[in-house]
Amino acid sequence: MGRINFDLQELQAFVAVADRSSFKQAAEDLFLSQPALSRRIEKLEDTLGVKLFERTTRRVQLTNIGRGFLANVRTALDELEGAILGVSDLAAHRTGIVTLACVPSAVHYFLPAVLKNFTERFPKIRVRIHDESAQDVLNLILAGEADFGINFAGAEDPEIDFKPIYKESYVLAMRHDHPLARRKKLSWKETANERYIAVSKSSGNRSLIDSALAGVEKHPAIFYEVNHVSGILALVEAGMGVAAVPRLSLPPHMQATLVGVPLVNPPIHRTLGLICKRGRIMPPAAQTLFDMLDQSIKNDKKSLP
Structure with a gap:
């Protein structure tokens, strides 16, 4: 075969029919008519030059070649999805804003070196810091106005994930x-x-x-x-x-x-902790800064007073 001449929709159609063992059910899953689904499978089989399914009036099953091809297609689709998510993460790291809330003492001891490193890696991302009282920090996290925080309050709050970092x-x-x-x-x-x-x-x-x-x-x-x-x-x-x-x-x-x-x-x-709202998925840039802070604090505990 000189060049690959099929598209993603044909591969998705193939996996759907293989999973359902039914053209009718696969067509419903993909919001297609059965003739349209059949055309996609036929085009894929013509391109490959092999039969992927044995079809009778009662059932649809994979051929031996089809079973081997299915494993490879699943792997390829998983890798493609991962690559797309990776590109999305990279784009999210190039621009945007991260909002951090913390008690004032955290600004002096935990943030400067990490923020410098973060900015060197992602120079176009803005970081907004709310240095507030413990209750104000907690309120900002609960209201979703800050991605995460550093605080000594929140460990007992059922809506907060509290990761201790320093006593x-x-x-x-x-x-x-x-x-x-x-x-x-x-x-x-x-x-x-x-x-x-x-x-x-x-x-x-x-x-x-x-x-x-x-x-x-x-x-x-x-x-x-x-x-x-x-x-x-x-x-x-x-x-x-x-x-x-x-x-x-x-x-x-x-x-x-x-x-x-x-x-x-x-x-x-008192115990300081990294806090975030339970169940909330942080944007990639915020998660990266969170992880960098966590790792930096683990490495530098001996240098803290």
């Missing part, structure tokens, strides 16, 4: 010249007389601390309340007091002036 402890943030700055650890009781700066009671961080300290005899006195950890750290840096914050909340650029001493009795921890 961090709470520390007492203070200036380097504070009298307690050289301590290796501090109990909450030892800090009870400090002037505390805290986030508002609507914050997930505040709820976690309040719950953990419910059984502690003497609670720290809170002198200032702000809405975001960034505001807390600005006041700590100005010498206005101390603050209990997650360790990763101390950004690298502030570590020249601030120190974080682990808090114990009781110790408080």
Whole structure:
């Protein structure tokens, strides 16, 4: 045979008849008339120069050659489908936008190196980052307004897939010249007389601390309340007091002036995770960034504080 002279529709017709052992049922599956289906099979057999089916008034069955050909056609169609999906994925990676929601500390520690690598590979894809409170991050994921997120909230939500990536402890943030700055650890009781700066009671961080300290005899006195950890750290840096914050909340650029001493009795921890809406299939570009973040965090855990 000098050249292949049949099309995809003829191969699909062949597989349909082989699966159904019936021209009538195969024609219905393909939304064709029986004569049109028969013409496709006849054309394929003429091109190949062989009979693929034995046809009687009662049944249709594959010839020996037809059975061997069917296995090869199935493989070819599967590979063709995979190739088409691969092209679609590639096209989706060339342009578009990925939307990521995360708590602010994740921006400092997890995103820069991964985003740089991602942009080098896919320079025309835009990445939109919502650095918000834990509840806002969760709401963005649930509403489908972000492809995925990094958050410490959502593990108990039945609509969220939560993949733990890092367990961090709470520390007492203070200036380097504070009298307690050289301590290796501090109990909450030892800090009870400090002037505390805290986030508002609507914050997930505040709820976690309040719950953990419910059984502690003497609670720290809170002198200032702000809405975001960034505001807390600005006041700590100005010498206005101390603050209990997650360790990763101390950004690298502030570590020249601030120190974080682990808090114990009781110790408080939170677990950060990669989150996405359960059952939602992410676009290829978003899935790629998700996988790159996951792998990067696994590789770099030892370098995290």
